[in-house]
Amino acid sequence: MLEIIVFLPILAALAIGLGAPARFTALGAAVITLILSLVAAIQFESNVEGMFQMGSDRPLLVMDGFPTLSLSFGVDGISLVLLLLSTLVLVAAVLVSPQESEIKGSSKLYYSSLLLIGGGAIGAFLSTDLFFLYAFHELALIPTFLMIGIFGKGEDRVKTAWTITIYLGVGSLILLVGLIMAVVGLGGTTFQIAELIAIAEDPESGIAAGDQTWIYLLLLIGFGILVSLFPFHSWAAPAYSQAPTPVAMLHAGVLKKFGLYGLIRIALPILPAGAESLANVVLILLLGNIIYLGLVTIAQKSLDRMLGYSSVMHMGYVFLGIVAANSIGVSGAVLLMFAHGVSIALLFALCGWMRDHFGTVKFEELGGIASKLPKLGLLFGFAAFAAAGLPGFANFAAEVAVFFGAFSGMGDQLGWIQWTTIIALWGVVISAVYMLRAYRNLFMGPVAPKMEIPTDLSWSTRLPLLLLLAALVAVGFVPELLNQFIRPGVDGLLPAVAG
Amino acid sequence: MPVYFLEIIVVALGLVMLMIDAFVKLEDKRSIAWLGMIGLAVVFGLLFAVKWPESTDGVFWQFYESGDSFSLYFKGIAIVATFLVLLMATIYTPIVVAQTARPEKDAHPQSGLGEFFALPMFACAGLMWMASANNLVSIFVSLETVTISFYIMVAYLRRNVGSLEAGVKYLILGALSTAFLVYGFAWLFGITGTMQLDGIKEALTSSDVNVTAALFAFALILVSLAFKVGGAPFHFWIPDVYQGAPTPITAFLSVGSKAAGFLVLLRLISPFLASDALVGKVTVVLGAIAFLTLLIGNLAALPQKNFKRLLAYSSVAHAGFLLMALACTPRASETAAGTSPAQVIAFYLGAYLLMTLLAFLVVTVIRSQMVSEEVDAFRGLAKRSPFLSLALLFAMASLAGIPLTAGFVGKFLVFKLAIEQEQWFLLVVGLIGAAAGFYYYLKIAASMYLATPAKDASTEPLQATMLTKTIMVILMVAIIVAGIAPNVIMGLFS
Numbered sequence: 001m002l003e004i005i006v007f008l009p010i011l012a013a014l015a016i017g018l019g020a021p022a023r024f025t026a027l028g029a030a031v032i033t034l035i036l037s038l039v040a041a042i043q044f045e046s047n048v049e050g051m052f053q054m055g056s057d058r059p060l061l062v063m064d065g066f067p068t069l070s071l072s073f074g075v076d077g078i079s080l081v082l083l084l085l086s087t088l089v090l091v092a093a094v095l096v097s098p099q100e101s102e103i104k105g106s107s108k109l110y111y112s113s114l115l116l117i118g119g120g121a122i123g124a125f126l127s128t129d130l131f132f133l134y135a136f137h138e139l140a141l142i143p144t145f146l147m148i149g150i151f152g153k154g155e156d157r158v159k160t161a162w163t164i165t166i167y168l169g170v171g172s173l174i175l176l177v178g179l180i181m182a183v184v185g186l187g188g189t190t191f192q193i194a195e196l197i198a199i200a201e202d203p204e205s206g207i208a209a210g211d212q213t214w215i216y217l218l219l220l221i222g223f224g225i226l227v228s229l230f231p232f233h234s235w236a237a238p239a240y241s242q243a244p245t246p247v248a249m250l251h252a253g254v255l256k257k258f259g260l261y262g263l264i265r266i267a268l269p270i271l272p273a274g275a276e277s278l279a280n281v282v283l284i285l286l287l288g289n290i291i292y293l294g295l296v297t298i299a300q301k302s303l304d305r306m307l308g309y310s311s312v313m314h315m316g317y318v319f320l321g322i323v324a325a326n327s328i329g330v331s332g333a334v335l336l337m338f339a340h341g342v343s344i345a346l347l348f349a350l351c352g353w354m355r356d357h358f359g360t361v362k363f364e365e366l367g368g369i370a371s372k373l374p375k376l377g378l379l380f381g382f383a384a385f386a387a388a389g390l391p392g393f394a395n396f397a398a399e400v401a402v403f404f405g406a407f408s409g410m411g412d413q414l415g416w417i418q419w420t421t422i423i424a425l426w427g428v429v430i431s432a433v434y435m436l437r438a439y440r441n442l443f444m445g446p447v448a449p450k451m452e453i454p455t456d457l458s459w460s461t462r463l464p465l466l467l468l469l470a471a472l473v474a475v476g477f478v479p480e481l482l483n484q485f486i487r488p489g490v491d492g493l494l495p496a497v498a499g
Numbered sequence: 500m501p502v503y504f505l506e507i508i509v510v511a512l513g514l515v516m517l518m519i520d521a522f523v524k525l526e527d528k529r530s531i532a533w534l535g536m537i538g539l540a541v542v543f544g545l546l547f548a549v550k551w552p553e554s555t556d557g558v559f560w561q562f563y564e565s566g567d568s569f570s571l572y573f574k575g576i577a578i579v580a581t582f583l584v585l586l587m588a589t590i591y592t593p594i595v596v597a598q599t600a601r602p603e604k605d606a607h608p609q610s611g612l613g614e615f616f617a618l619p620m621f622a623c624a625g626l627m628w629m630a631s632a633n634n635l636v637s638i639f640v641s642l643e644t645v646t647i648s649f650y651i652m653v654a655y656l657r658r659n660v661g662s663l664e665a666g667v668k669y670l671i672l673g674a675l676s677t678a679f680l681v682y683g684f685a686w687l688f689g690i691t692g693t694m695q696l697d698g699i700k701e702a703l704t705s706s707d708v709n710v711t712a713a714l715f716a717f718a719l720i721l722v723s724l725a726f727k728v729g730g731a732p733f734h735f736w737i738p739d740v741y742q743g744a745p746t747p748i749t750a751f752l753s754v755g756s757k758a759a760g761f762l763v764l765l766r767l768i769s770p771f772l773a774s775d776a777l778v779g780k781v782t783v784v785l786g787a788i789a790f791l792t793l794l795i796g797n798l799a800a801l802p803q804k805n806f807k808r809l810l811a812y813s814s815v816a817h818a819g820f821l822l823m824a825l826a827c828t829p830r831a832s833e834t835a836a837g838t839s840p841a842q843v844i845a846f847y848l849g850a851y852l853l854m855t856l857l858a859f860l861v862v863t864v865i866r867s868q869m870v871s872e873e874v875d876a877f878r879g880l881a882k883r884s885p886f887l888s889l890a891l892l893f894a895m896a897s898l899a900g901i902p903l904t905a906g907f908v909g910k911f912l913v914f915k916l917a918i919e920q921e922q923w924f925l926l927v928v929g930l931i932g933a934a935a936g937f938y939y940y941l942k943i944a945a946s947m948y949l950a951t952p953a954k955d956a957s958t959e960p961l962q963a964t965m966l967t968k969t970i971m972v973i974l975m976v977a978i979i980v981a982g983i984a985p986n987v988i989m990g991l992f993s
């Protein structure tokens with residue numbers, strides 16, 4: 001079944017290329033993958049032996065003296081949650097995409113690129129073979145390049161397309177080297193993640209601590225570029241603000257989580273000593289994300305760039321959970337990946353709608369929208385509260401878990417990570433400041449003089465947004481919905497972290 | 500069927516094509532090319548029906564490898580390349596005719612075209628023979644068969660200054676490199692007393708080998724072969740010759756000539772690499788050449804504005820990755836658990852064949868209907884001809900090494916070799932090269948998809964025949980399949 005989930009969007013993209021009706025096919029494929037991934041979640045059993053469930057395995061490169069490459073998929077609690085995130089956001093992204101007649105240029109290219117970006121992310125989350133985990137992620141590279149370059153907004157879109165492509169291309173090359181070094185260091189006999197982790201847990205065959213630091217550094221830079229870890233963040237905000245709305249949703253909401261997923265799935269279990277020795281470096285960098293980029297976010301003058309920076313900023317919390325490297329912290333990080341993915345996709349969708357209908361999203365040119373368009377105002381308010389981490393939304397539950405996890409390892413006095421947590425807590429204030437400021441500027445106060453007033457959100461527009469909001473609220477009130485999957489998944493990885 | 504029949508059939512086919520051109524009155528001489536393509540398709544099928552000889556006592560087998568799936572694989576590469584070159588040549592026919600046909604009134608309107616289709620057949624026979632050559636003599640003769648055919652083909656457009664200039668440059672430098680090769684062979688024979696590669700290996704691995712003389716022979720041979728494959732600093736001919744030569748011939752040069760060059764390099768260098776006394780110094784020299792080639796090829800490709808020139812530097816860059824694999828040969832005394840460079844190089848060349856020929860096929864179609872080969876001429880092509888743009892996008896993505904394409908698997912294997920052998924300098928420059936590749940290959944994609952066409956540009960879709968489109972689809976599918984399931988190619992020779 002996992003194979004169907006991975007290849008359905010990709011095959012649908014191919015079908016669109018061959019002449020199938022673009023929007024209909026894309027929507028159908030996205031909805032079916034969402035349903036299938038819900039089915040996978042129902043069939044998923046906690047407390048089962050072995051790391052991955054529902055596995056499938058097809059050897060594709062067998063040769064002497066070279067580890068077998070195989071197209072193998074499997075799911076554990078962590079990848080299941082990310083699968084749900086990907087399919088949910090993919091459906092929403094296709095739904096908010098413009099009708100075929102409204103696309104300037106080739107609608108085939110538009111929809112098949114969307115499906116390829118989504119399908120690549122799903123493939124990466126479900127692959128249990130390191131080679132294909134890496135390869136599927138890169139499937140999004142060229143579609144993103146074309147989508148931003150052709151359908152993006154603003155004059156600089158071609159330049160932005162180049163920036164993101166070269167940046168992410170270089171990042172993934174560094175990542176590639178790090179991954180190969182890890183595989184070679186572990187004997188170079190397999191690419192299966194579960195086997196690699198088993199080899200690494202054995203103290204005799206694991207990588208020496210000194211080498212681990214170097215490899216972890218490469219992985220941190222490689223994954224860090226993909227996640228926009230400070231100081232590798234400069235590609236993110238311009239790209240998200242200029243990308244077409246669905247691409248921004250998929251990229252910020254889903255694809256960026258790949259880097260974090262990679263760190264949790266690969267770097268933590270295989271290189272525990274490396275993670276430990278570089279922990280303090282990561283702590284400083286993540287403060288750069290939370291505090292420095294948080295302040296940068298406050299200073300933004302338009303909604304799209306503010307959202308771009310806020311999505312970069314929130315990555316800091318996920319890193320905090322990863323550095324904590326204990327059950328609560330990492331579980332919180334995974335939950336936050338889900339929560340942030342859904343909430344930022346929702347915000348980008350609203351921002352895209354506003355840009356299409358008001359013609360601008362600059363704070364100074366808009367105001368008082370809530371009095372004219374109450375539905376939009378209400379939805380945006382919920383989304384902004386969720387992103388700021390208000391209780392009742394998934395983001396809150398996740399952030400609390402991250403902070404608890406990060407604080408929990410305290411000895412008799414505050415260590416680096418506890419101090420970092422104390423400083424990072426101020427990030428919550430910062431995000432409340434910019435989110436509420438944005439809400440006040442856009443929706444409260446007098447109606448801006450030159451503003452055109454469109455009609456309020458229609459049902460068809462509200463449907464995908466309500467879907468995302470419902471997911472946030474449901475998980476916010478009952479975090480156990482996802483935690484039941486995440487906790488065993490993290491605990492399956494954690495013995496390696498502790499050892 | 501004995502394996503050497505394959506070459507005989509191809510040569511005979513070439514001769515028949517020449518005879519038809521001379522004695523049969525044809526309306527359209529492109530039928531000669533169709534004949535050649537059908538013949539090559541048959542020969543390709545015969546590759547799978549080869550019977551190896553039971554006894555190899557005869558003197559013939561001292562010149563010809565007897566039982567090596569590697570050589571069959573390279574014969575396959577030569578045949579596929581020639582087939583596609585003939586296809587391109589038929590598309591390119593109007594340009595050849597315009598720049599070669601005789602002005603006399605009673606001459607055939609396509610006079611001088613027949614040889615353009617027959618010459619690749621002889622080059623192909625040479626390439627196939629080279630794949631099986633196991634003796635210095637047969638290596639030399641087959642190499643020259645190929646090279647001399649190429650001298651003519653490069654300069655074929657005799658009313659085109661660029662083509663003639665390319666021909667002269669190629670001839671002079673090619674002759675010089677041949678001289679180096681023969682001199683190197685002479686030294687090698689002097690040291691080892693044999694022309695057989697097996698015997699040479701035995702002599703070089705023995706303990707009493709004369710190291711200085713062997714290294715001298717190695718240096719001479721390496722100079723010559725680095726010239727053939729386009730290794731820096733012997734790559735200077737490549738951009739000019741690639742740009743000037745007729746486009747199908749450029750494609751042939753960049754694929755056929757490079758594959759053959761690397762096969763000979765593998766065959767000739769492996770005795771040196773097997774010798775413990777020599778391997779250290781040999782890999783250092785190979786590493787230095789790979790380092791320079793990667794750096795020059797990739798960085799010089801960045802500012803190129805002419806598409807053929809860009810592909811020329813890209814061909815140098817890929818030679819760099821291949822040389823990098825060769826430089827990462829593990830020492831024979833180590834029990835190497837890793838991948839063997841020969842397999843990596845063979846795979847890389849197969850992938851390189853698919854993507855480069857796809858790129859050239861698209862360019863030939865474009866060139867036959869538009870005058871320019873500049874990158875700027877591709878502006879807005881995606882709106883004009885979506886299919887051709889998509890095909891070129893696939894080729895560029897694979898050349899750049901985007902995962903899930905054949906090109907990525909090639910680079911992946913090379914990087915893995917370098918990490919296993921801890922060749923950090925090569926790794927770093929390889930990474931810089933791959934990153935530069937993202938830029939200069941995607942520049943083509945950006946030009947096709949993102950740029951707006953010039954105001955006076957035509958918006959008529961470019962024409963391509965059904966056959967051409969089918970072959971493009973086959974190549975695109977092959978690129979993806981080999982990228983997802985590399986066994987498809989690997990299984991052919993291991």
